[in-house]
Amino acid sequence: MNDVLMTFFDLGQYSQAPLPGNYNYWLVALSYLVAFIASFTALKIFERAHRHRSVSQQRTWTLITAIVAGIGVWSMHFIGMIAFQLPVVVSHSIGLTLASIAPAIIGNYFAYSLHLSADKLASFKRVRNQVSSKTNILSGTILGAGIGLMHYLGMEAMQLNAELLYSPYWFATSIVIAVALGILAMSTYSRSNTIRGAKSELRKIQFVTALIIAAAISGMHYVAMLAARFYANETTISLTTGAQHQHLWLIYAIVIAVALIALISWVSSVIDRRFQHNYRAIRQSDKRIRELAFNDALTGLPNRRSLLDYLSQQQQEIPEDEHLVLFLLDIDKFKVLNNTLGPTLGDLLLQSVTHRLERVNLNVHMVARPSSNEFAVVARVRKSNNPVQAQSHALSMAKTLQQELQAPYSLKDYRHQCSMSLGATVISDLTKSSEDILVQAALALAEAKRNGMGEIRLYHPEMADAIEKRVKLESDLRHAIETRTGLELYVQPQLNENRTVIGAEALIRWHHSERGMVSPAEFIPLAEETGLIIGLGDLINEQACQIIRQWQQLGLNDWVLSINVSAPQFQQLDFVDKLNSLLKHYEVPAGQLKLELTESVLMQNLDEVIHKINELKQLGIQFALDDFGTGYSSLSYLMKLPFDVLKIDVSFVRDMFQSKQKEAIVQTIVQLAHNLGLKVVAEGVETEKHFDYLSSLGCDYFQGYLFSKPVAEPEFRQQNQ
Template sequence: MVDNNSFFVYRQKTFEALFEHSPDAFVFFDTDERIININRQFTNLFGYTLEDVNGENLNRILDPAKKAESYFSGKILSGELVNSEIVRYRKDGQAIPVLLRGIPVIVDNKTVGGYAVYTDLTNLIKAREEANLLLKAVENSPSCLVITDVDGNIEYVNSKFIEVTGYTADEVIGSNPRVLKSSNTSPKTYEELWQSITSGNEWRGELQNKRKNGEIYWESLSISPIMNTKGAITHFVAVKEDVTKKKELEANNYYLAYHDPLTGLANRVKFTEYLHKMIISQEDAQPFAVLFIDIDRFKNINDSIGHEFGDLLLQIVADRLAEELLPMSDVFRIGGDEFTVIVKNLDDVERIAQAILLLLTQPFIIIDKQLFITASIGISIYPKDGFEMNMLLRNADTAMYKAKEKGRNQYQYYTIEMNERAEEMLSLEVELRQAIDREELRLHFQPQIDMQTGKVIGAEALIRWQHHDRGMISPGEFIPLAEETNLIIPIGEWVIRTTCQTIRHWQEEGLQQVPVAVNISARQFMQNNFVELIERIIKEENIQPHLLDVEITESVAMEDINLVVDVLHKLNKIGVSISIDDFGTGYSSLNNFRQFPIDKLKIDQSFIRRITQDSKDLAIVTTIINLAHSLGLKVVAEGVETSEQRDSLKNYQCDMYQGFLFSRPIPIHEFNQLLASENQSL
């Protein structure tokens, strides 16, 4: 049996061990609040040793302000238990959050001192702050967050969920997320989702759910299982984002990527993808047809009436094609005035081609104007005319041009012979690119004659191609090719520079200097640097600007009025002469011409040809002459071939003429001789 003395010793040692090795800081103080003893953790926590604090006032050591500690120590010494979170200060002055627990020491019903136990709350408070921060982040997350139990019953939703779905937290907590379910998502998707997460895996995907108001919306979500330490699933966490606007944007972008914005038809991108899929999906090379449709003379419509009118026409054409052909055949607008149709049943090809030609010959009513058009159609057949997409399209395009050559308003099937012509044009293009470097291009000048004196007072520069093998090639054969391939830009610059060099040569040789008209293509006129090009060449060749006559057609002048006015005024400022060619063949407005700083109007030869036989043509010519003179402009008649035509024009005060009556276009050296003879006759 243990005696009382031994038990007391045992209890004393046990207490001392607990006191010394406790994870909390202990301090024992007397009734005067003087420190009697501290443990090891007190030193670790506050930095004081027993020597530092023995006999010192507890308030002065841990509470420099001497307020809170005195309050708490007083309560302890009065016999109360204390439990409170407060701040205490280390020896180095650092504040430490602690949990203070105060225990009075009572002997014989009398308080003889007290214990203060301090637990460091630094990590706990940090954890609290992190938890609060996490809670705020979850609550204010831009994504919806849902937590359910293992059976799928909702335990928590954040504010974003409430905002997106329209449900309050009270309405959904305790219920199943299937309250959001819509019929737009397949049951199979939900089965795969549940199977995945109950197997302990994350599931990601997109669903179409339903808001409280019944509105369907898209959401992207990730659902993850939460497991306890034993690996058992206890909860599921779903992070969801409303992606409805994103889906709408994607759908809109898809539409824009695969549809023509003007007509709403599928576009070239869609056509190429669709045609490629048709080819690779055809078992046993099942044939189908590609129809390439091009509106005849569409450029003339744009040039004469305007692009806005042309766009409206294209929209109506597209509507007619879609109404006639969809959904049995597939219709595409692949660019400009070009449309394609894929016909899957070859027995329908000719019927569809004829139907297209017929529906496009029906009158079009656009902005109170009645318009009649035709179209040309080229047809290629898979696999006979090509096993791959580009070949099928190219051969249909070739057949379409053959339809145009044969008179338009018809369809043509592709034949191998058509490729020979296409290859010839390709070869011509290659050689045309080399023609400038080979110095095969030539300028011929056609004299312009003063109607009253019969003297040469100007010229028009006309290009010729002296091919090294083929001989002289007509401008009508290579100029359209140059326009199509953009070679008209370097060729046009060559014409301008060569003309200016010729004028400079006249000056150096003392020959009569006359203005020379240079035809400017629409493509070159619309170049951003066109005015700078003219100005630079004039300066480099050192000629008087007015001797260069920039000549554009009436259709070019009407293409973009604001741009044309701006360019013409800049040219006028430089000092060059400006002429409008082929006047009377377009649909120009007199009001527009009042804005142009031009010097001459050239009457198209189509009116000159019959002025001595047709009173209507004569009336048109005289009207143009009177109009030009009223605007202070000179008038040049083109294509004068008979003396009767010349005399008639002279009677109606036409200023100048050019044509075979006086001279065909002649090489520059012959024109120089003509100028020399003119000098001698002066």
């Protein structure tokens, strides 16, 4: 054992003094500078490994860090060996010299990899300090061992005619210095884990760490050189002073190589930082796109797509003792608020409703905005053996929601109070798709709105049957309009105070091939909701012109035919042109066609409406304001629009003797119309008492069941010719 140790350590086996050596201190300083630059560059590159989330990217940047750091250790050793001058010829084995870089790279790779792993574990606060201290000791030891192994392997690459032995004391000291300074460097660098976002602090820590690592490399090297003893033997040839040829160009070459590696590494780090910046920008854009795809831009609430995804997820996760409930809420007359006060206040109202829903004191799990003025609320109720009880709980929650949302809103300087219609469905069948659930709630909401404003309805299966019938009816109505079959204008006579027929109002009727006569109260709203009212209106206009043409051929030139025009129809850009074409085609004379408009037509764009009315009046068309008295702004319309006739709504005429207020309204309308130079038509005249009273007020024309119900046009002519 002692013989083996004597081949490596100086245990006094040589009686002569070791060969003297001296240093070129400029090269010593250069060796430390190279070690520092390489270490600092390696730490800068290692920062990239922290920034990446991909494991493969982390390993790649850690390997680049280890290569740069390892080359720095190797270069420092090589320059340090050149700086040490012996009075003998010295050369180096190429193979061992190149192989000696491996321990430095491997040691650095494992040391930095441990640090990267510890950074992930540091999120667990309970073990943070323990993990950090153990990691610093282990990684510092590995780093010091790699530096030491590189040095002593590099020393073995020396080729000279002398014996190389090591002082045991200085050998141990060199290893201790390498490991101790390695642990100190890793401990210093571990502080960067806590301030990763603060760039100035991070640079300071990297700088100090690089100084310590350079000290570890240089300190270990030069202490190890103190441990080295070179003893002359019989073949040793001494050199005269100054005769040693040390190939200084190799020093400059390796300095340039290290500088190039550092520059390339730095550039690659900058490029990667740019890529990371672009990647973050792309991630932020992707996040924004996802927000727009899954969230409503105005309120920030989940949109319809998110709601459907959430419902699907909840059906899988809901506890067995609970029911899922979906509420759909609709702001009544929201479009009126937008049209009258502007979209800004409409947006404020939507945001205010959102804030209330998010604060409501119920078992609410999600609030969403699936469409313009609709909100969805997902909640849970306790499951019961009695299904009625779950529905009762849902109804109670719906009333609470409604009460919360119907309290007045402060919209800038405007105090607004609105009603909320609400539909709800209790989800008992977990096999239903989220689309089906939303459809159920929508059916309940539609039923609530059909029954008036501020109503609440719970879904029941009969609603699905009703919607199926509605879809079938829509299809049949579309077919009837396209084929011009089954739709016929009936007429109800209008008479003067002498009971002489002066014209009629045309009313559309539908003879269904299977259902028989379909009520206008059923198919007219359907046409308005589905957009079929445009085609239906065109059909009415054409049939009205045909009827007037027949009257002309029979010499009935004094009768005026009134037809109702819907708001969507009147708003068509080509409405005037299409009607003008019909008038010319059927040769309708001026004054025999009258258009009846409701206030819904007038509430859109008043200037455009006035322009269209004036254009049509030039074609000889008369105008009547229908359902007068039911709106809140009729007087302002009368001042601006060139109407010929006012029609008193049937709701006032029919019940005017049961209400003093309605009787007074009828009297006021007649007086107002005459003062404005307009004729008055009273609808809903059903008794002689109605006729006599209206006649006494000076009403001009009368229409109602007292004279005739709406009949087919041939029957009307037969009765009144």
